[in-house]
Amino acid sequence: MTDNPIVSIRHVSKYFGKFAALEDVSLDIHAGEIFALLGPSGCGKSTLLRILSGFETPSEGELLLDNKDLVPLKPNKRPINMVFQSYAVFPHMTVEDNVAYGLKMEGVSKSEITSRVNEALEQVHLTGLGQRKPNQLSGGQRQRVALARVLVKKPRLLLLDEPLSALDAKLRDAMRLELVKLQESVGITFVIVTHDQSEAMAIADRIAVLNDGKLRQLATPAELYQRPVDAFVADFVGKIHCFDVASASIENELIQVTSSTLPPLSLPPSVMSSALHSLPVASSGGVQQTQQSIGRQPRSQTDAIGRLDSASGKLVLAIRPEHISASLSEPASADVSLLGSIGDIAFQGQHSILEIVIDGKPSLTAIVENAAAQALHNAGFGSPVWAYWTASDMLLLPENASNGSN
């Protein structure tokens, strides 16, 4: 992977009438990586893909491929190819003709077409099916045809629109691995659009999380999971429990947090979301100014107090289920412990998922070892149980980073 981005998207916005499908999105895609655009439906990820492929033009902003402006190029002139969500394998052509189509359009010689088509069919394990018509293929095979059809063009960038959503669960898992292997062997940069966080996490080198047309966070899968920038991202990439924060301030380099449901806590600064460092600060004159990131340690305590206070209404404390432990007796030394009762226990093979009911509502889930789960199971439904965790495993997040900053 080089530092030179293959694609630069700079301040791109797209409006459909008054509706903003994309707002000021900037990101770089590096050569040779699998880049995922992740978000719920209607977040703008497909619009961004269509802008890359050339079927939409950005209302504002720049689009560069290898440092050259891409916007004026028509879709058929871009060295970018796309695997459509519906595959769009031409039904009136054989598999071979489908794969050869793009090369014929380029005016490649017949003998070269034959050898490249065969090579592409081999890459997607469709050798021998070249004479079939698409309606004689399974969904998975049709997708492979769509893949071969774009691979054969050797594009600079390969776009995949929800590549796995139309496949059944088992095929999907197999195809995930195959896509990664394929990408490694051909070395083409992949951009994948998906709404499935587990798919993005499993395949991608880096993920851009989008919501409401805005880029929320761009990070590696691990970073996204462990250090989400806000509660939306944290919740979108995996299960997480959030507690409302009543007030938060920094004293002696520790964050003091109070909340309606949790005891007062002193947390290390490492739990703070990176977005909090750039929240607007109420200066003495009452004028709002945006302070750029000043790293983990606040420059001065008064600044930090002002910063967290100004946002405290929108802050949440969050903890992931795998950090929550459960015990039938009150834990002796735990930063946070909550008393609840045992709800459902779901056996998952190597571990079990325990539901803890607090105030009559199922409110926490904990991942427990099977031995512990057996004990909990024996205690029976409704027995008192303590959920506890270490404070430093928690995350202090703004509810919505991009809204919090304006």
Add this chain to the structure above:
Amino acid sequence: MYSFGENVSLVDIETTWTFDNYARIFKPEIMTLLWRTVWISLVATVVCLIVGFPVALVIATASPAAKAWLLLLIMLPFWTNLLIRTYSLLNILGTRGRLNELLGWLWLRCNDFLSFIGAGELGLLGEKFVPIKFLGTPSGVVLGIIYVSLPFAILPLYSSLERMDRSYLEASMDLGAGQMQTFFRILVPLAMPGILTAFIITFIPALGQFLIPDLLGRGQVDMVANVIQRQFKGANDWPFGSALSLMLLYVTFILLALRAFGDAAKARRESIR
């Protein structure tokens, strides 16, 4: 039944199971008539398809609101009586009709242009504008049939284009094809079922056109239906009229059967592979 009968008196027909009436169809003058019917219908149908396809494409890709208005526009002629529409065509196609007025104007402009570029002396367009005679000629009948059948051609084309997944076209563009290549290699083949339907739905009624050859052909461009009508009325030869009508019916059936066979053969070919 009449088609197997003979006239025994002015009003009585006896069914004698003769094939004479069918044999008469193969007389040269009737064959000429049938051939003229077929080629007039064929030309009209092909023009309808060529003109109708882009129109259908425009409607299919229009915004939903515009789509409704355009479809209404296509349907509008149906609300007028065929007779009135055909008489209005008389006005348009006449030697001093609107169409010739327009052509005359174009001729003048073209001539002006030719003299402007210095080619006026060559008289490329003839000494003076000669109005084209549409009425009483096959061209007038063809134009008339095109006029009435165009909506019938557009609607099936529209419905097949409307249902088409737009991503096929985008995939084609994405793979490097231009507009024209996408049109001929993807759009037209995928719209083929609609094109066939449009062909049949235009061609078969065109074969049986009666009013248009009667009025626009001025009795000089007869089609089968005109002769049939004359057999029943003027010629008082019901058996031969019946034979001719049945002939027309058979042609229709054969065309439909051919299409069904074609579909079945296609399905079989694909299942064998």
